[in-house]
Each structure stands twice: as C-alpha cells, then as structure tokens.
Amino acid sequence: MPGIVRLIISFIFLSLSGLLFAASENSSFLVLNYHDILEEEEKVPPFDRIAVNKEHLEQHFAWLKKHHYHVISIQDLLDAMKGEKALPDKAVMLTFDDGYLSFYTRALPLLKKYHYPATLAVVGSWLEGQHTHEVKPIMSLAQIQEVVTSGLVEIATHTHDMHHGIIMNPFSDHHSAVTSRLYSSEYEEYETDEDYRKRIFQEVVKSSEGLFQLLGVRPRVMVWPYGEYNSTALEAAKQSGISLTMGLNDGSNTLADTGVMKRLMITDDVNGEQFGDIVTKQRKDLSLRVAHVDMDYIYDEEDEQIKANLKALIKRIKASGANTVYLQAYADPDGDGNADELYFPNRHLPVRKDLFSHVAIQLRTKANVKVYAWLPIMAYKADVPLKWYVKEWRDGSPQFSRHIYTRLSPFNPEARQYIGEIYEDLAKHCDFNGILFHDDGILSDFEDVSASAMEVTHNVWRLPDDFETLHASADLRLQWAKHKSEYIGQFTDYLTDRVRFYRPYIKTARNMYALPLLQPYSEEWYAQSLPTFLKHYDYVAVEAMPVMEEAEDAKKWLTELVKKAGEQPNGLNKVVFELQAVDWKKQQNIPMSMFTEQVELLKQLGAQHIGYYPDNVFQDHPKLETLQKFFPVANPD
Template sequence: MVAASRWLSSKSFFFLLTMPGILRLIITFAILLFSSQLFAVPDNGHFLVLNYHDILEEEEKVPPFDRIAVNKKHLEQHFAWLKKNQYHVISIQDLLDAMKGEKTLPNKAVILTFDDGYLSFYTRALPLLKKYHYPATLAVVGSWLEGQHVHGVKPLMSAAQIREVMASGLVEIASHTHDLHHGIVMNPFGDEHSAVTSRLYNTEYEEYEKDDDYHKRIFQEVEKSSERLFQLLGVRPRVMVWPYGEYNSIALEAAKQYGIPLTMGLNDGSNTLADAGLMKRMMITDDVNGKQFGDIVTKQRKNLSLRVAHVDMDYIYDEDDEQTARNLKALVERIKSSGANTVYLQAFSDPDGDGNADALYFPNRHLPVRKDMFSHVALQLRTKANVKVYAWMPIMAYKTDMPLKWYVKEWRDGGPQFSRHIYSRLSPFNPEARQFIGDIYEDLAKHCDFNGLLFHDDGILSDFEDVSASAMDVTHNVWGLPAEFEKIHASSELRLQWAQHKTEYISQFTDYLTDRVRFYRPYIKTARNFYALPLLKPYSEEWYAQSLPAFLKHYDYVAIEAMPFMEGAEDANKWLTELVKKTAEQPNGLNKMVFELQAVDWKKQQDIPMAVFTEQFQLLKKLGAQHIGYYPDNLHHDQPKLEELKQFFPAVNPD
C-alpha cells in the first residue's frame, strides 16, 4: 500500500497533466476517493490500550471484592461493544508494522492486554478472544513460572498453557519482569512499594540502596526476564509490561538494552505511534458492564474535577513517634471522609512559618532531615484515603549556609544587596544554586513515590530583583537588556520586558526541576502556586515575575491563592467573581486553574466561619470553577469542619 501511495503521488501526477480537463477531474476524484479509503492514516495513528487481570464467573463474585477482576459476562459485553462501535482490535505485530511504515493503523485501534498470567485467561478470556477473533497481549512474571502455580490464592497458567495460547496465533507473550512484581521495604516505617521504582531500605543498617546497586538490580532483572521467556517460548519478549504501572528512566533503559522495544505503564489516555516505547493503558476496574465500559473508552476518564486539601506536614509531625502515628491516622481518616481526591502535602519543614525550608521530610544530600516520613505519609494517603498526592516543595526558599553569591540580590542603597524579602531565596541564575536545588528534587524522587509536584509561592522576583552578578549577566548577554539596573528601572517598557523574561526564566527553572524528578517518576503532574494580583492586574507581573499565560504553558495546573481576606478585599464574593472571570478569559484557564480558598483568616488569627467558606465554595462552582481546594487543613481543631465539608466537597465526577 505504501508503495502504491508513492506511485499515485508521483508518476500519476505527470500522467494526469496530459489529460483533457474533464477526464483529468474525474480520474483525480477517483484516485482521491480510492486513496482516502486505502492509504489515509485515520486518527493520525492513535490507539488505546486496555488492561485486564483476573476473569471471574458470576458465582465467584464474593466479598472482599477484587476491584481489578472482571466478570466473564461483562468481558464479553466489552468485546461486543467494541465490535458494535467499530473499534478495531490490533496485535503487537500490527503496531510494530505501523511503526516501521509498513501499514497504517485502522481507525479506533485498540490493544487488549491481560496481566499476570492467571488461569482464568486460559479458561475464560481465550475462548472469547477466539470467538471475536481478537488478538491480545498476555504479560507473565518469570519467577511465577518456576514451579509456582498460585499467586496469592489465584491459580496461574502453566508453562505448557502459555505455549499453547501463544501457538493460537492470537496471543503475544509479554514480560511482566522476572521477579519485580512485588513490593520491597522502601522506608524506615517498613512500608513496601514497587520493586521496580523503590530503593530498598535496609532496616538492619538503616540505609538505602545505593545508585549503583539499584541500577544493577533492575538491569539484571530485565535480562533475567528476557532469558527466562526465551527458554520457555523460544523467542524473546517484545513487550515489557511494568508491574503496577511503575517505571522510570533506568527501567526503560534496561528494557531497551535487552532488546524490548515496547513497554506499557498504567496511565489513562490514548497513544500515538510516538508513544509506543512507553504506552498508556487504561485499567478496567470495578467490573463495569458494557454501557459503563463504553463511557470509559469514549471519555477516557478525563476532566476529573479536583478537590484539593492542602496539608502541612508540620501539623502531623511530633517529636513523640506515637503521637505522630496518631496524627497521621486521624489525617488519613479525615481526608478519606472529606471527599478530597487530591492532597498537596508539605515535603519540607517550616516550623516558624516563614515559608522557607529549614529541613526536609525525606533523605537528601544537602539539608537536615527533620524526619524521614514523607514517603510514609504519602503512601498512607494514596492507599488508604485513595487520593493523589502532590509533593509541595519550595522553588528557591531554602535556609542554608551557602556562599552569598548563590542568593537573590535586590537593588538597594545604590547597589546589589542581600534581599530583605521574608523568603531567603537561592538564585536560579546561579549554576551552583540550580544544581543544589535540583539535587534536592532528585533525592525526593529517588526515595518517595507521589503523583505530582506543587511548586511553592516563593518563586517570585520583585522589580528590584534579581541583580546578582549571574542574573545581570543573563539579563544583558542573553536577553539583550542594559547591563545597568538603573537603565532598566528608568524605563517602564524595559521593566516590563525584564519582568517577562524573569517570569519565563523561573518557569523554565521549574521545568528543569521537574525533569530531575521525572527521571525517576516520569508520570508526575505539576502545579504551581500563583498570586492573585498578577491575574487581576496583569501589569503587576513587574512586581512578582508571574503571569497566568506563562503558567498555563508550563504546568498541568495553576493553584491560585483565592483568598480574599488575605488580600484585604472589601467584597469577598465580588473579588472571587472577578478572579474566575479573569481566569476564564485565558484559553484553557478554567480547565487548569485550582482555586485555593483560605480556611484561616491569618490577619485576625481566626478560622473562617464555615458559612462563609461554604458560600465561597458554592460561588466558585456556580461561576464555572472546575478545580477547588483549600489551605490549610487543620485536623487538630477540625478546620474546615469535616461534617460540613464532606457534604459538598466531593468532586462531581470522581474516578
């Protein structure tokens, strides 16, 4: 087909030029019609990957329910829905051929995957695949084939059965790793998490797995997996399905080195051919029927409204370990009951409340560790309260004894001076400071598992900052502005240009920090705190180096401080209305903006009355705000009041 398409686009073109006009028109139309049917690339090569696990008979559906198991009758309804709605189930070979340009993917292409190699695939799924002539991918764990036929209480396929399903011509056997489909101890609390992405914590020596040891372990496991499947099947796997959907750049490199071109995670969404090296997969959960399945496939669980509780770890930590445990238990129960689906969780310690990181709640190479507990708290919230957890981290504000040249400088008394701002900020223009902060973010990612980053509101530079030597060097030699602060400040036009450059520069610095994290946690999303004034009065970008258009470009979400009492608004509701209105003026603004209400009036040192809090929440919803949160959550005196919060806070369309 590809060769024919090239012929039609070259030789036939010159042939058509010699024909009479009407005949040329008829033949051209026929060629276009023919080629549109045979040679077009529908959906630009988009495809979905769906994921299943155990397949049950109706009588096996007994408590406690397995959320990832599917009733056999429902599985057939899923297959029937795909066929009725003209979805085309493709094989791994189809995908590889499309990647090589040897064929195009059909419209509405779907890949079916089944994880773990349960016996139910052989007895229940395979007959349905044969009935519908649907290919599928079966991911098996190498170590489970070594004489072990039961995973937990579920029977597994034998090696002979795996060879049989492969011989059917419908099933691609993928690696599910050799022996990484389990948790390992990841912190001093004894929590277990993915063996692929976690650093093993040695409780005897109280130390974490070193970089070289971790790298060696992952590469050896991938090599062993490939070798085991080769011994079993006579062919090496072409697909790696990461257990629990957990992977990182080191794991991906290991798969590549051992000749596995395709890998799969567990994030929702569609794929293009460019994503084939790391495909998103939609796990089918909660035993949905055919109609519910159709909604999942067509809507892809998009547009989830966020309900965010912004939590200070300093409220949870106590010098008494038993009290810390009680605080955490209370927090998890509170968040679970509240209806929140997202938690912004402080990963740094700020006991004096000045916004600077005095210490951190995770192991790192540069700052004191108040207590190594972020990974533990995040995991408890994710698994027991079923929420997404964002690590809330400073961009620049770290209390540390570093050379003065590392810090942000402001112009004062005729020259650059150490900034008097409450945030003691390291300058992102200084290469050593950048590396220092980047190391901290990388250490967070190495040792903790989380869903996203929330960048603190310390990422600001005033119209007198940053005039450090490294910053002014960039200002003049990169941005082309005057080398002298006085010349910039004397011109309103130059001041605005300077501010806009700084806005972009800080945003690019957070991109660098995100990249350091994504090396180990590639799937994370990002959010950044945003002051209200640069939205309401865009010219104030000059005073903050913040703007909504820039933030919308760089982050998945923007968390605006929707806090009228903090801002001294005379009419709080009118102020909030203007905030939503200004957000809606930006393309995609309401889809990405998280409106964070204040739960405390810091000026009066009083909790916001729940009647006021509820009124503001309902107003935001009425005005079209999609994502709403609040700060702070105080479990010690129940603010906001849980009994009221849980009645109106849950997201409209929870996942």
C-alpha cells in the first residue's frame, strides 16, 4: 500500500509539474520602460517626452498593485523558461534605461517601498568615464554597486559604446550605431558587410567583459539602444552568452519572445489613470492617417532645391496630423509605375540619388511619423535576360507581356534573387518602419506563362501546363488565379524576410485594387484577393478611388467598398482606404469638396485607417487646413 501511495503522489507531482510547465509556456508578460525620473520643479521646457515625474511613477506602481499585477524579475523569467515555475497572472517587468542618477535617488526608493524588482540598463563607456551624457547626471560605479546589493535590481548592458548615432548617409544624418552602416564622407562609401559585422561583434563582447570587470557579474540581458537591433546584433549577443535582449516595440510577450522582448515605453509623463489605459490597451487601437508621397516630387538635380523641397514637406506633414508616410523609394520619372532607378545604394539598378535614407530619417525625427518604404514587387526596368520576365499568352504562344508594368517573374529563381537583393540593400542602408508593396503585383488570366511559371503550375499545383486547356475551364482559371494570388503573397513574404534580417521590427502593407474586393470573382483577372492579403500583411492599402474607377455614384461605391472590407475577419482593423487626390485622366486635382465628403463618409462608415495619394507639397493639395481637420490622431505603435 505505501508503494502505491508513493506512486500516486509521484504521479500527482509530475502532473502538477507538467501543468505548471504548460502554464509557464503559455504565460504572457508585459515589459515597461522608463528613463529619467524628475521632480515636479524640474519639468521645464524643452520637455523631455521620455522623462516621468516621480509622483506619477509612484502612481504607476500603485496602479499595478491595486489592479493585481505581479512585478517579476529576470530570474523569475528564466525560471519560467526552464519550466521550474509558472509566471503569475498579470506579470509585468520594470526596466529603466541609461543609468541616470535619478534612478538611484528617486526610482530605487520606490522600488524598495513596493518591493518591486527592476532591470537597469547601463552604458559601459559612460561608467568608465570615457563618455558622459551631455545633459543628465549618470550614476557612479559605487552607486550601481550599491544598487546591485539591494537584491532588487538586475544590471543589463546597454552596449559598451553604441548608445549614440553614427553618420549613415551622404547627408551626414546620424542614426543608431547598432543598425546603421557607417558612411565615410572622405571616401564616399559605406561600411562593408565584413567591417560592420566585425564592429558589432567586438562591441558586444566589450560590453559584456566591461561590466564583468566593473561589477564582477556578467550581464544576462542586452537592452538595445533606441530599441534598434537586427539579426547580426542578436547573433553577437547570443555568442557572448546573452540570450535575453530587449527592444522598444509595443505589445505583450510570451516566453517565445525572450530573444527580443517588446517594451511599452512610458512617454509624456502620464498620470496613474493614463498609465492604466496604456497598460491595458497597449496602444493597439490607434488609427493610421497616411500621406502617400512621391520622392520624385522632392528630387532635384540641385542639392539646395532638394533641401528646400524637403523642408517644405516636413513642415507640411508635421502640421497635417498625418502619422504615417508611404514614401517612394524608387524613381519613376516617366510615371509608368516601373522602377527606372532607385533612391538608395544597391547592386542592380542605377541610383538616381542616395536620398531615401535622408528623407525618411528627417520625416521620422522632425515630423514624428512612421515611414514605409514604397517599392515595386516585380516592376523593374532591369538589364536582365528576357526569360526572367512575366510572359502572357498571345497569338498561340508565350510572349513578352504588353502590360504597362514591366514585371520580372516571381517564378523565375534568378529574378526572385535579383529583387530580393534590392530589398536587402534597402534594409542595409536605410532605416524605416515598414514596407509598402506597390500595386504592380498582378497577373492577368493570360499570365504568367513563362517556362518557370508553367513548371510550378503543373508540378506543384497539379494544373494543366497546356494554356488552352487551363484557360478553357472557368473552374481551372479560378484555381490558377487563387494559386497565383497566394504565390505572390509568399514571394512578398520572402522579400519581407530579406528586409527583416536587418530591420526585424518593420510592418508590411500592400496596395490592392478595389475591383477584387468589390467583385471577388475578378481575382481571376488580377491574382489579388483580400482574404489572401489579410493573411500576409499587417495592412492592406485599398485604392478607394471612385473617380479613377469611373463610379456612377461615388458615395454608394465607397459604402460598398467599406462594407466588403468589413465582411472579412479583422478587415476594418487592417484595411487602409486610400483616396485619390488627383484625377489622372483629366490631369487636375480632385476638388476639396469631394475629398472632404469622401473622408467624412469613410469615417462615418467605420473605416479605421485612411490615407490619400499623392500629397503635393507645392500646390498645397490636399489643402492643409482640411487635413488638419481630419487627421489629428496619436502616432501609431
């Protein structure tokens, strides 16, 4: 009997352990981020958006306690990752960046009062006195050692000497030393892949060894300066024994996210109630207000004119209330939608001017908007073999497509690699928040019949490789179209992966014609489908342009468009309705009365995200005063 009891007890123990491990695996947790902590009398202009009043910090701590949040430590997280214990419900982690003196004098006493653990990220070179913060006092080494002995604080590395910007382009813009390629104005060249990788690995090793020498413990956590990181940086951290790292994207985490944890940065000195709103909603319900900008409008052969054009654009975008800019990264001077040249360094097409990086960083820092790089999926005027291009069935044989978009075939392996390298080069040399895939991603019911495309059609999709047979059946045509829709979606996933190696945090959007949304059977003519798009992209930018579509009743047409989007799960949360600001057929601006009516209608119908194309800074179109009326919303995450 005792043996049976022991077996039963062992079984119960193992079962409970398994349940705890399962709960641990499924547990979620929030990471909150703070920087400097101020006294009330220190809040004087110019205001630091990332500083928090000490009284408000205590209100935050009190709110967490009142609402039964459990503040966890790095060790709690590691134990949960090992399956040794589960994370508690409403788990939250507190982090403080930069090692300001205010952490020691103001935050630490509150941590002790509430018995809350925290993580403090310090910059090695600042501690060693090699560099000091320009304005704010930093904790001394003795104070950090005292903090460690409190038992409440985990010391993380904030790198040794990468908490600053480096010159990243010919315009001498500065950006993250972690993710930017150093540009030499003397030699007019960028840091090579090899030199960049060497610099990052050496820096991470130095950050770990430096803290070990100063504090006697090796950091278990890397907190990336400005939240900027990439695959090379993550590899360097892992090789140095640092498996936990932190960025600055909004959102909650699971144990699968500990390689790069998302953190909610507390900004604008919110009080306890406002803090609670941030913690519970995590800034997820913010709407996009999008200005779609042609770089060709900003470009000029004279640098001084570019400077003037850009200054006007920044002033306009900032005043408009827009929070997102879709920014052209390719040159299309003849307006046919194909990329003739690019606005960034790359290994394949001519560079009209190395301009995208400069404009993007200026918009982000001075107009406070998110910038999406707008690039074609396939439409590149490239000096490549003809077999790389999309073919259409014409006059009884595959021939070069007559479509205005001169598209490389995503079915051709060499073409895929070629386009992938363009996207990769964009990500290496430029910093941005997202990718907008151009509306050139279409294949008609007569395309693509290139040899590589028909091989996939027959061998992978098990459809006839004889065009006449394939096209004779309505059922086969629709099957073919659906496969092509998904295939292009998977191709853009591949392009996204090439970008995310260097910019892991970017979001994606894709332009879509309205007809496949209004009449789903027209997928056969375009290889576009809203359900497919919603699966592959963070946002779908639908061309909500009744004038371009020659709709008899624009109001009825837009109403039906929003209705169709809303019928899809999560449709209105992900669709950007992009209005037209120009009547291209008449070569004149859309009247502001019509533009205003359409924006008002979209908002009444429940459209969450609204944009327009194009923005014309020189003609003040759409009118700035109208944009200010409709676009005043908070910045997106």
